[in-house]
Amino acid sequence: MAVYSMTGYASAQHSPGTSPASHDGGKTATGARLGLEIRSVNSRFLDLSFRLGEELRAHEPALRELIAGRVKRGKVEVRAGVEGTGAEIAREPSMATLQRLAAVQDTVKTWMPTAADLSVAEVLRLAASEGDTSIDWGESLQQIATNALEDLVAAREREGARLAKMLLGHLQQLRALAEQARPLVPQLVEQQRQKFLERWKEAMALGEGSATPEAAQDRALTEATAFAIRIDVAEELTRLAAHLDEIERLVKKGGEIGKRLDFLIQELHREANTLGSKSATLELTKISVDMKVLIEQMREQVQNIE
Template identity: 40%
Template sequence: MTRSMTAFTRQEIQQPWGTLIWELRSVNHRYLEPHFRLPDSLRDIEGGLREALRKAISRGKIEATLRFVPEKSGGALQVDQERLAEVLAATRELTAAGAEMAALNPLELLSWPGVLVESALDMQAVRQQALQLFRQGLDDLVVGREREGAELSQLIHQRLDAIDAIVADVRRMMPQILQGQRDTLQQRLAELSGELDAGRLEQEVVLLAHKADVDEEVDRLNTHVQEVRRVLKGKGPIGRRLDFLMQELNREANTLSSKSIVAATTRSAVELKVLIEQMREQIQNIE
C-alpha cells in the first residue's frame, strides 16, 4: 500500500500518577531520521522507542515529543519501617541505660525525621506506559500516512491515464505526420529541381522517417507507465523506485521532443513533461 511520509498524531493518557502526552510529526526525508524530545526522567526509554520506530516506518523525518505531567497531589504517606526500627532501638538503649522515659506517643514517633515519608513514584510503570502509548501513536501515524498515500496514488493514476492518452495520440498521428512530411518534401524538391528525382526523394523520405521514428520511445513510455502502476500496488517502501521511473519517463519525453518534426508532437512532449513533473513532486512525499 502506498504511504505518504506526512502525518501527525497526538496521544494522551491519564493515570493516578500523572498524564503522558505524545505528539508525533512525520515529513518527507530521504532516509529515516528520528528526533526525540523526552523528559530527563524518561531518557532511558529512547532505545526502545527507536526500535519500535524502525519496525513501523522506513523513511521520513520523525519528530516525537513526550510530555509528562505528574499529579500535584503527590503519593500516599508511608512509614519507613527501617527508620522506625532505628528510633525504637534508640529508645530501648536509653531505657536500658537507666533513663526515665514517658510512654511513647505514636504521633511523636511519626513526626520524627524520616519515619513518615511520601511514597516514591513508580517510574517503571511510567516508562512502560510511555512505550505503550508511543506504539499506539505509531499505529495511528502509519494509518494517517496510508490514508494520505492512497490519495497520492489516486492523483498519480490520473496523470498516468493522461500520459496513456497522449502516447496513444502520438502513435495514431505518426503515419499522417510522416505522409504529410513526405508530400511537403516532394513538393519542395519539385519546385527546386523542376524535374523530380524519384531516387533522391526516397532517400530524403527515408532520412526523415528515421529522424522522426518514435516507435521505440512510445513503446518505452507505455512500459514505464505500466511499471509505475505495478509498483504503486506493491508493499513496502516504493518512493525511490517511483522516483527512478520518473527519471526514465522524463528521458523518453525529452527524446520524443528532440525527434519532433511538427508542432503537434512538440506539444505532446511538453504535456508529457508537465505531467511527469507533477507526479515527481507527489512522489517526493511517498515512503
C-alpha cells in the first residue's frame, strides 16, 4: 500500500464542445465552461471547504460524499464555477426574456425614476445568466470532480513516495548515529573508574592511613558504579532502535499512517533528549544534537503524511 501526502492540487473542466445537453427542452451548455479545482494541505483531520458558483451549490453534498470517500485527512478546498464565453454572450435573448427584463426595468423606474436604463451589454449578460440557471450541471460536475479527485490522489501518492524515501534515509542516518554512541559509554565508564581509583589513592596518601586501602578501593568502585548508572544510555538506545524499526515497518506498509508516525516521532525526540541529558562527553552530546536535527526534519515530513 502506498504512502500518501496530504499536499496536492488538481483541476478539471468541461470545454464547450464536450459539455452535455441539459434537460430544459433542447438547450445545451455549449458556450459555457464548467471548471473545478481541488487543493489540499496538511491537517489533523479531514476539513472540507467549498467555493461553488450559485448554479452549483445544490451539488455540494454529492461532492462532499465523493471526496470523503477517497481522502481521509487534510484541509481540502474545492472551487467550482461556470464561465460564459463570447459566443454564449452574443446569443440572441428570447422574446420572453426581453419582456421580463423590460417589465423589471419599468417596475424599478416607477420607484426610482432617476435609475439608468439597462444597456445592451447588461441585457445580454442578464439574459445569458438566466439561461445558465436552467442548465443542470450535476452530471458534468460529478464527472469532472471524479477526474480531478483521481489526479489529486495520484499527486498525493507521488508526494507521499518522495516523503517515504526521505524518511527511510533519515532512519539510516539515525541508526548510524546510534551505533556511534553505543561503544562510547563503556569506554567512558572505564576511564572514569580509573580516575576514581587514582583520586582515592591520592586521598589515602594524604590521609596518612586514616582508612584501609580496601575500604578506599570499595568506595571508589561504588562511586564509579553510581556514575556508570547515571550515564548509561543502553536503555535509551534500545528503545530508539525499536522506534526506528516500527517507523520503517509503517512506511513500508503504507496506508493511513500519519498519526502513528507522529506519535513515534515524539518518542524518538524524547529518547534523543535523554541521551543528551545523560551525556558526559562532547562526542555523545554532538551525536544527540545530530539526532535531534534529523528527528525534527522527520517531524516536518510526517506532518504531511495522511
